[in-house]
Amino acid sequence: MASQGEDGRLFLEDLSVGRRFAAGPVRVSPEEVLAYAARFDPQPFHTDPATAGHPVLGGHSASGWHTASLTMRMVTEALPLAWGVVGGGGEIAWPRPVRPGDTLRVEAEVLETGRSRSRPDRGWARLRVTTLNQRDEPVQVLVTRLIVPSRVPDSGTSC
């Protein structure tokens, strides 16, 4: 079977375009929403459960960066890349708020892959990582480029 290494670790050659991964679910603990917000995003619509009527968020919501953090946790559990889940960044969007008590899950898909031009031992994979709530509504869409090792070092023909 060519889709995965013998030890379950994934290499560039395993990440065919269109391959999908699922992760989660996790519940967004109301206590953790408050703790995360107190430390990293201390704005009333994240720290105060009684918040109401915010013109953008409506009521009490989790920080978008908390959603990103929970998403990363789920991705690390679902994507056993040989060098780990290591990326240089990406594009992130939060189309709707996450509420305390929501349940989130992740759907990821490989959009594109390529080899490094300078390093024969590696390449990259662009993935769309969508975080959905319990109503299957996207709460975060991340398109990220991960650095992935190659099982077969490049001979140089694609440099």
Add this chain to the structure above:
Amino acid sequence: MASQGEDGRLFLEDLSVGRRFAAGPVRVSPEEVLAYAARFDPQPFHTDPATAGHPVLGGHSASGWHTASLTMRMVTEALPLAWGVVGGGGEIAWPRPVRPGDTLRVEAEVLETGRSRSRPDRGWARLRVTTLNQRDEPVQVLVTRLIVPSRVPDSGTSC
């Protein structure tokens, strides 16, 4: 003075293109690097201080999402937007690792602003938020679009 509201809160009209904000510094506590990683990004190069020789990260480093979280904390302290710092997302890049014990600060600049086409009470501002380490090297560059209230509701001429 037109650059800020009487109570210090900022509106769309205060965010002229080129306006800059500085925030921080904060020290990246080695204990928090481990605690954040254990909860949200439990990969050995974040959870194990003895990590060495990772092909991308080199040694022990903070999760990029931890850097993003610390950046958000600094931004909330430096940018008193009238509705708070609320964004729909953006582009994020981590050009180099953050090491436990680093000291980070933020430089932000307004790149572009505009009015909402559908909501006369608000507009948006695109900001570049650069997080730098103690050697003034960028460790994160975030270009984000924030939703900002208008002091003077739009009359409709730009709809």
